[in-house]
Amino acid sequence: MRTIDLRSDTVTRPTPEMWEAMHKANVGDDVFGEDPTINRLQDRVAELLGKEAALYVPSGTMSNQIAISILTEEGDEVYCEDGCHIFNYEGGAPAFVSRVQLRPLRGVRGIYTREQVEEVLKPDNSHFARGSLIEIENTANRGGGTVWPLAEVRRLSELAKERGMSVHLDGARLWNAAVSSGTPEHVWAQHADTISVCFSKGLGAPVGSALVGSRELIEKAHRIRKKLGGGMRQAGIIAAGALYAVENNRARLAEDHRRAHTLARGLSTIEGFFVDVEHVDTNIILLDLSKRGVDAENFAETVGKRGLKVTLAGAQKVRFVTHLDVNDSDIEEAIAIVTELYGE
Numbered sequence: 001m002r003t004i005d006l007r008s009d010t011v012t013r014p015t016p017e018m019w020e021a022m023h024k025a026n027v028g029d030d031v032f033g034e035d036p037t038i039n040r041l042q043d044r045v046a047e048l049l050g051k052e053a054a055l056y057v058p059s060g061t062m063s064n065q066i067a068i069s070i071l072t073e074e075g076d077e078v079y080c081e082d083g084c085h086i087f088n089y090e091g092g093a094p095a096f097v098s099r100v101q102l103r104p105l106r107g108v109r110g111i112y113t114r115e116q117v118e119e120v121l122k123p124d125n126s127h128f129a130r131g132s133l134i135e136i137e138n139t140a141n142r143g144g145g146t147v148w149p150l151a152e153v154r155r156l157s158e159l160a161k162e163r164g165m166s167v168h169l170d171g172a173r174l175w176n177a178a179v180s181s182g183t184p185e186h187v188w189a190q191h192a193d194t195i196s197v198c199f200s201k202g203l204g205a206p207v208g209s210a211l212v213g214s215r216e217l218i219e220k221a222h223r224i225r226k227k228l229g230g231g232m233r234q235a236g237i238i239a240a241g242a243l244y245a246v247e248n249n250r251a252r253l254a255e256d257h258r259r260a261h262t263l264a265r266g267l268s269t270i271e272g273f274f275v276d277v278e279h280v281d282t283n284i285i286l287l288d289l290s291k292r293g294v295d296a297e298n299f300a301e302t303v304g305k306r307g308l309k310v311t312l313a314g315a316q317k318v319r320f321v322t323h324l325d326v327n328d329s330d331i332e333e334a335i336a337i338v339t340e341l342y343g344e
């Protein structure tokens with residue numbers, strides 16, 4: 001039985017070309033700043049995002065947490081969306097690492113507005129936590145891989161400037177947002193002080209993320225990375241995979257988006273299953289099973305027995321993610337499996 005793994009775009013394995021790039025990588029001790037592959041990767045990513053500097057880190061979680069640490073003081077408040085990664089999937093790290101509190105706002109498909117932040121922002125006095133950071137996740141994972149409207153990102157960054165706050169963009173899938181919207185990475189990045197991008201998601205590299213920003217901020221980030229144990233030595237071996245991915249796998253994300261659409265359309269024809277096809281912006285699909293009263297865990301187990309792997313996104317909601325290691329026939333097969341099990 002073949003396995004079709006649509007749990008996440010993190011499950012990809014390096015292609016032979018990527019392995020070759022990693023095999024040939026020039027390496028050095030990065031704690032001394034002497035790994036030429038890491039230096040090239042950092043320069044290239046900074047250039048793509050139109051910022052002065054970038055720092056290679058082991059994970060997107062570390063990247064986000066370093067950003068929060070350098071952009072806040074203890075006891076500050078951080079505005080973010082209810083379903084966002086820093087609030088839901090980082091083990092409570094904002095409290096653990098930076099001693100800040102998050103103020104999650106209920107958005108629509110992962111997107112909130114300037115007005116929602118204004119509503120909860122407090123006057124500058126000793127009763128209140130100091131609001132110091134706005135966090136935006138683009139694409140919004142739990143929102144269903146949604147691409148933010150650029151205008152709303154701009155409005156939030158204007159608010160941040162007016163109120164002396166910073167903006168961090170969790171761009172784990174900013175590459176997908178850029179391809180889907182046609183708005184390049186550096187345009188999104190203009191509205192943020194720091195940006196985190198992942199190489200290990202849709203781009204298909206095995207390990208790593210980068211934090212990007214001004215030279216001054218990345219200097220500070222360096223110290224926090226060290227404190228968190230994220231200083232690596234000859235990590236050019238893995239950075240070579242990331243560099244290969246950045247140079248070769250960005251444009252092809254359009255294929256993942258096309259396949260996600262095909263899958264969304266296929267699943268939405270099943271009676272009582274709902275997919276918001278119109279809002280499948282990128283490579284993530286949320287399938288709502290509630291009208292049929294189907295339990296997500298039960299669904300995942302049932303299709304899992306047929307070799308189709310998905311993740312739970314709620315009690316009656318499951319998530320499918322397309323990526324580098326699935327092709328058109330896998331998508332057809334996935335639709336066929338679900339239709340056979342649940343179609344009329």
Ligand SMILES: *Cc1c(COP(=O)(O)O)cnc(C)c1O
Nearest residue numbers: 059060061062085137141170172
């Ligand atoms: C995957 C992801 C991250 C980082 O995850 P790591 O597993 O720590 O690399 C951050 N933000 C979002 C939105 C993500 O999807």
